[in-house]
Structure formats: structure tokens, C-alpha cells
Amino acid sequence: MPFRRPRFVHGKILRNTGSGIFYRMEVAIPEPLSFVPGQFAMVSGWPGNDPLLPRPLAIFRSGGTRGKGTVEFVYKVVGRGTALLSGLHGGDPLALTLPLGHGFEFPGEDRSWWLVGGGVGFSTVFPAAAALDAQRSDFEIFLGARTRDQLPPGDWIPGGAIPGRVHLCTDDGTAGFFGSVTAALRERLDRWKPSGKGRLAILACGPREMLKTVAEAALPLDVRVQVSLESHMACGFGVCWGCVTEVREGGKAVYRRVCKEGPVFDAREVVW
Amino acid sequence: MPFRRPRFVHGKILRNTGSGIFYRMEVAIPEPLSFVPGQFAMVSGWPGNDPLLPRPLAIFRSGGTRGKGTVEFVYKVVGRGTALLSGLHGGDPLALTLPLGHGFEFPGEDRSWWLVGGGVGFSTVFPAAAALDAQRSDFEIFLGARTRDQLPPGDWIPGGAIPGRVHLCTDDGTAGFFGSVTAALRERLDRWKPSGKGRLAILACGPREMLKTVAEAALPLDVRVQVSLESHMACGFGVCWGCVTEVREGGKAVYRRVCKEGPVFDAREVVW
Amino acid sequence: MTSPVTPDLTVRVGTVLLKNPVISASGTFGYGLEFTPFYDISRLGAVIVKGLSLLPTPGNAPGRIVETPAGMLNAIGLQNIGVDRFVTEVAPRLADAGAVCAANIYGRTVEEYEAVARRLSEVPMLAAIELNASCPNVKEGGIAFGSTPEGLSGLTRRVRAATGKPLWVKLSPNVSDIGAIARAAEEAGADAVTLINTIVGMAVDPRTRRPKLSNVTGGLSGPAVKPVALRMVWEACKAVKIPVIGIGGIQSAEDALEFLLVGAAAVQVGTANFRNPNACVEIIDGIRDFLVREKISRLDEYRGTLLL
């Protein structure tokens, strides 16, 4: 049985290769892992105590068989921790706590799925797309980047880069839609007609401003929007209360842990 | 002109390969370097501030031509810093301050040279042997290790592992002389007859206890003994006063900096 | 003497007997139950839960943690569910898990401290109450009480009178003379002192020109503070006769042994839990291995044997 409850494991890097501005890293772990799209791992792979804290990375994929698991991540170098990760080689050890957090929900009544990834946010929504693709659900993908080179390689896209189903957007127009991913989403929403088949659901991950815009565009149309938030984390499993974000619960604004009650929240609850 | 005064340079690792328990690392530096055997470098090659301090390593060899220098080190993994070094790969950056310290002296009147290296101490005396070999001076090498595998590879020995000239010693008798390098040295001293050609000089590097024994055996015979001492260092270039050792100067015991007045001291002056 | 196979790790903190000296630190271990996926928390010497207040506390606005070299600043602001929910919802589950537990408490006023202590006195499963007189992140988090011997003495006396539980007083390191502070707690009736809480620190962003924490300042913890914590624990051990519980930057068995060597009765592990959720049990195992290697049959023979 693949494990589903959080564990701290010592992994070993199998591959850690760059593709454009993204790195894709595969790690061998002692047992196969079962995860919900949107869940993440806390990763620390460097010697010494500086940086001290592990870094959260969405679980991109998992595999393996009994006694021999693998897990994959996709990341972008933005600071010291991710720079250190990018310098690791096959064979190097990596410590992981996983799977963590509350992932996306897939209730039966939602039948159409739109997945929105801004920047490296695709690493969080692709696993959801892969799951939908596997069960032959109806989904579309919206990917936003500043420029062409900052889009993920086409063969990483679950189901392939099928035009009409995959909407690439670049701020500078070097690929796909000329403009932001939220602008493309708005256009698509304008053309969208609720079918009899069920509700539309949006799963989004990206910069907070983007998520807010997605929520503002879609919520008034009674679309169910789930957003995966980011936050600085110390522990990742709910014991430090460092990562909180403000959400509305029962009419009251309260601080909820992004690592535990999130990272995926119902967009209606988030205090933007 | 190769540089001789200390500089802080950013190097790039060319090779960093293990041979038995020793690593040999070659680093490209911006300019060729001229050094005195016994001089050392402060090396720091890891990201982050933990470990914080650079580590001293004897300069094993230098090369290169104008605008393109190389420097080599030999080291043994004993703790965190050296473990980090051993994990570095070709292409990785390395920061170096070099050349540092007061190296061995080669005054004209000393004509016979015995070089004594205990453990990784050979990394400090081999450069001296290489210099003597180059000027066809008369030298012998004594190398001590716990066991056969902990001796340096024969082809690292300046002038080659010529029997009679090179005395290998192992505590467990698995190679060469069965016993400590100091025991072998004592035997050799018993057989030694001062020739008319000049004085005998001993250059030694290794554990402090070994150096003390060398000094006690040789100084009474009026042999000139130079020892290279170790010490925990913060700066390596004489500004923190962290690395001092007690030496006698003009009849008084004073604290002198191992990194500046040393690491090579006249064994008569050291307060053991 | 033959080498013992399983050294005796038990330690005594006043009247409280612990199966080993490793205690999880308040604020870094949630309510304890979050660790049950990782290991059986009854293996710990004790579990100390997040600081409890009379009423649920929302905590500070986000921007609560900043990483620093080998350390971190936090300004959580003591977000917690309040003592009532702890007593009714959490304590029974901790008891079921077989954990030895202590509750860390704080109040905005002396009266609140007393009320929380009184409420917790009714909970049989609690082995001790740890009085947080040193949280730097809320105005009323005790640091006002904890930074002078007089303030600490007054607070300790009042809480001492309010509860029959063993009382551990947690000290602030932001003081000139930790020995005097520890003595004040001892004289006021503390059964033990715990130190150190976090050191007040700050971080700002040169570009945005803003503090990185919403609270402006926060508490520094982690390996960075270990040398300071060890020195203060050593000084406290010399200053008082009651047990001293050492904490600050402990990440490994080696670190824990340093605190035990200078005289600590037990140790707490905080920030280390974040990077390695198994830190506490790995430290217990490491201490045991050390004693076996050094042929020491009882931890008590090792404690406080620093050679000067």
C-alpha cells in the first residue's frame, strides 16, 4: 500500500535536470506514495544549517512499487534554497516530509474543469490535470508566463499541448495568447455556456494577484474556484502557525494554516 | 609574474577525485601562483554560512601560465568542511585566499634533507620534496600511516617511491616499516653519520605528538628541525589572533600566530 | 564495569520522572497530536503544547516567520485554541496517546495566568505547567514580567499559589543576568526553570524598506542561538538548586549532550522539529548510543560532569 499519511523520509536524487527556467527532479524514496493533487512536500537537501528551513514544493508525480517509490518535483530557482537544489546531482541525498496539506477537491457534481497555472504554478495544477486526464474528464488548461521561454515544455502537459484544450498565454505575445492568463480566462469565460452536464470548476495556482483576479472573474458566475496559496513555511505540517492566511469562516475572519487547512482553499473564503 | 602576496580569488574546480582516503583537488585560478613549500590557502567552497569559516589546506602544487593559473590540494575528510569539499564537482566554484603563512626555509648550509609526514601531513612536505628534487638535492622521505591504505599513492611521491630514499611506515605493519614513523626516524638517526657535506635538516608535518617526538629525537643531535603546526583558524592571514601557539622567543614564552609567524616553526622554539 | 546494553535514560525534573530527557518545546510541536503520523509520542520524555491562554487567541497578522542564518525569527503572537478547548478536546487525546504532557501557559495579566493555571490544575493527565514569562511577541506575553527579577518573582508567586501542579518557569534570555532571574523564580517557588526562550531580533527588507515581520520584531531560535543558550543554562545551573531544563538550538544528540553536560536536568527541542519531524526521537536514540559507546550506564552519571 502506498503511504498517504505524512512521513519524513531520506530520499536519493535520481535525476535533477533543467529545462528552460525549470528544473525537474526525480527522487527515489523508500516506499511509493499516494497523494492528492495540490499536496506538497517539504524538501531539504543541503548540508549545514543555512538555509535552515525546508522548502515547500508541490508533488508533481509519484511512482514506484512496493519498497521502491519515486517522487517528482518541478521547480524554478528564485532564491538560495532553490539554487542549492539546482546544484544537486544524481546520487545526492534529499530529505523529504510528505505528503502534506489539503489538496484539490474533486466532488462529483463538478463536470467541467479548467486548470489555471501562472508561472511555476503549473507544477501544482498539472497533477490535477493528469488525474482528470486519467479518468477521461473534460478539462482545459490555461498557462501564463512572461515570455515563451518561461512556459513549461509541451510534453510536460498532461494529455499533451492540444490546441483548444491548452491555452498558452504570454505577456509579450511570443507564444499563444498575447496577454495575461487572467485576460485569456476572462475571454474564455465570456464565451462559456453552462452545459447541462454539471458545474464548471476552476483550480488555480500562481501569484496571489493572479488568483485574486481569477476569483473575481469566476466567482460571480457561480463557478467553483479552488486556489492553491503560497506562504513562507517553517514546518509544513501544522505545528508552528507561521504560514497562516486570513480566511472567512462562518462570517468571521480567522487565520488558517496554509500548510494544513490549505494550501488549497475555496476562493470564496480567502480574504484577498 | 606569478603572484606571491596573498590574494582572495574565485577559483573553479577542475578535478576533485578520491584516491584511497585522500582527495586530490585541482582548481583553476585567475593567475599563476608562486608559493613556498609549507604555505597554505584558506578554502571555502560551500554556499551558506554554516560552516562559516574557511578551512586551511597546504598548497600541494601550482601551475599555469599568465592569466590562467592552477593550484592543487590534497585533503582527507575529517569533518564537515572537508566533507563538503569532497562533495564538490568539476565546474563548481571555490573561494581561496592564498598563499598564506611562513613556509619552510632552505638555508644554504643544510645539505641533507629528511622530510617526515604523518597522516595527511605529506601534503605539506611533498612540495618541499618536489623543490629539493628539482634542484637535485639529497633528500629522504619518511611517511607514517596507521595502515597500508592510508599511505599516499606511490606516484604522488616526488621523485617516486624509491626504496632507501622513501621510508614507508605503518602502525600495523601492512606496508614498509612495522611501527611509527618516529620509530623509523630514530633508527635512521642511529645509523646517520654527519658527512662533511653539511648539516642535516628535518622538515616535518603531522600530529602534534609526532612532531614533538621528532623534535626530541633530532634536536639533541644538533639537527635543524622545522615543523609545520596545525591550529583552528578563523582568518588565516594574521588578523584575528585565534590560531596562536606558544613559542619561546628570547627566553620568553609568547603566543605567536600559526597562520602568520607559522605554520612552519623552528622546533627549538615551540613550547610542546 | 561491563558495558550496559540499554543505559538508563530516566531523569527527574523535581517530582516529575521522565523516561528520557528529551521534551518537545512549546510552539514547535503543535498540540502534539500532529506528530502521531511520524512516531509514537509516548516515546518522548514529555510533550509541551503550544502556549495556552484563557481565551482563544488569533495571533499576529501574516509575516510571522523569517529565516535567518542558521536560525529563524518568529512572531506568531501565540495563536491558540484557548485553555477550554485544550482541556476538553486535546488533553484526552494526548492521554490516549500515552504522552507525558506539560502545558505552556501565558496571560495578558497576572489574573489571566492564574485562571489558566487553575483550569489546568483540574487535568490529571498534565504532569506540569510551564509558565511562559518570556514571549517576546505579544506585549502581554510575559516578557514584561520576565525581564526583571522582581516582575518574575511576583508572577511566579501568584501562579504558584494558583496551582498544585509542578511549576516550570520559562525564562527570557533578553536579560543582563540570567542567574539572578533564575534565582528569582526559584525563590518564588518554581519547581524548575526552562531556558532559553527566543532572543528578540529583527529583519528588514532594504528594498521595500519594511520590516519582514508584521510585528516588526520577533524571537530568534534555532542553531544560531545554541552557544548563547548553553552559556545561560550553565550560568543558571550554577545559580539555582532546582532543576534546569535546557533549550535553544538543539538539533542533535551531540547538542543535547552539551546541555546535559553543563548540568541541565532535561532538554527541550524546538525549531529542529521543523526540518526533521523525527528530530526528538533521533536525539533520544543518539543519546542512548552515546552512553553505550562511552560505557556509561546511567545518564545521571554523565549530567553536570563538565571538567573545568
Place this chain on the structure above:
Amino acid sequence: MTSPVTPDLTVRVGTVLLKNPVISASGTFGYGLEFTPFYDISRLGAVIVKGLSLLPTPGNAPGRIVETPAGMLNAIGLQNIGVDRFVTEVAPRLADAGAVCAANIYGRTVEEYEAVARRLSEVPMLAAIELNASCPNVKEGGIAFGSTPEGLSGLTRRVRAATGKPLWVKLSPNVSDIGAIARAAEEAGADAVTLINTIVGMAVDPRTRRPKLSNVTGGLSGPAVKPVALRMVWEACKAVKIPVIGIGGIQSAEDALEFLLVGAAAVQVGTANFRNPNACVEIIDGIRDFLVREKISRLDEYRGTLLL
């Protein structure tokens, strides 16, 4: 406003004008001349030499430094050549090198402090005297004076009367209320305060059971202490009107800017010199680049502009 090509980095520490805010810290820069192989030391805002005493001081026995997570402990014990040799042998060479210099001083008694200050008053090339009232590593290194406002006030007054040089008083961080200490120095006539000196710490070897420093305790410095130093500098800036010189864990221009942002008039760089002898000049260049990038023409426009 057009982007300035070369921003104005000059700062004023009281009456002392510095070409930039970066000063090398006492005890980490030798007598300054050791750095001449690396760069032209006249490029620095100022150079502060190793703490000078009336007579040459041998310092502590070896076992003087220990590395700690992102920091180090030192217990050098103020080994130095004494004020006379400094005045006759070193000062002229520093003057030749074109360096702006301040001398850090300490004494075992108030009288010794006065005598050293008096002797240095005769040296025209010295821009200021920095009074070390905070060395934790020798009994008489000032920490006794520096840990209470009264002690510091008395010492500062006496040294103030003994010299006409600008007097910078270097404060100990091992206190409950840094603001009160800074005010004491100000009221006693200091022209500026420098903080922080090292935080008292300790390290022991669990196996040998011995302290790692011959002096048992030592002073913690380096990146580990930066958050604490920054907080204290911020508090001192709010407490006094005289300039505050910020120090503690600065390794990069970004770090230095944090101190300037909270109000420091200038900064000192200590431990960073060890790993990177060029640290000070790289920090100067980095500050300049930052101002260019941010289109700030004068450092003085940036200093103390923290947004709260």
C-alpha cells in the same frame, strides 16, 4: 530626477566625516596593514584597529576560537602590542596608507582606560577613539563597566575628560535594555555609540567533557547574531540622538543596508573579513550599486527611512 551615476556615500559620525559608511571592526582587522595586500585600505570609511591596552597583553591560552552554526565564538583575550608600539610603529604606517583610523581601547581599570586615551590623544592621524566597554573575554575588558547604565556612565565620563578626540562607546549586547545603556553613554558625553559587541556564548565537547575555549565562555559573532544586532541598533537609534554605528553579522551590502535603514549612521564589518578579506570593499561597492539601482543620489536620503 535623473539616475545619479555615482551616488554620494559620505556619512557623518558626529564631527567625523567618512567617505562611505563601511568601517572595519576592531579585532577582526589586525592593525589594518595586514589588509594592504588585498586592497587599498584608504578606500574604507574607516579602519578600527585591534583593542589597545596600556601595556602589551599576551591574551588567553590557545583554544581561542570555536566555529558555531553561522557564527563563531572567540576568546582571544585582547592580545595586543600595547598602545606605545601602536603609536610609534603602526600609526605612522597607517597614516602613510592614507587610512582614516580609529583606535579601539580597553583597560583593566578606569585609570588604564584614561591613560590609553590620553596617549592616543597625541596622535593627530586618529579620527576617533572607540571605547570597548564590552569585551566579554577578559575579566577587566570593560564588560563589568558596560553592563549597567551607571557603570558605563562613570567610565565614559572619565575617558571623555581624558581626551579631546571624538569618543565612540562600544556597547555590550548582554543587557536587558540596550536603549538605557545607549542613553547612559550619550548623557556621559559619548559622540557616538557602536553596537553590538559579541554575545556571550559557550561550547563544550560532550566526549572530552571539556569547554572548547580555554576561557570557558567566549563572544559570539557572525551572521548568526545579525537579527539580534539589528534589533538592538534599531532600539538604540530610537533611544539616542548621537550617531549609532551598527555592527553584528554584516556580510553583504544587503546586510549593511538593513542597519542603515533602521537608522545607523555607519556600519562595521567584523567576522565577514575572515572568509572574504575583500568583504569591506565589496560591501561598499554593493551599497553604491543598490543606490544606483534604486535611483537614490545620497545615502543620507536612505538612512533611517524604515517604513513601519
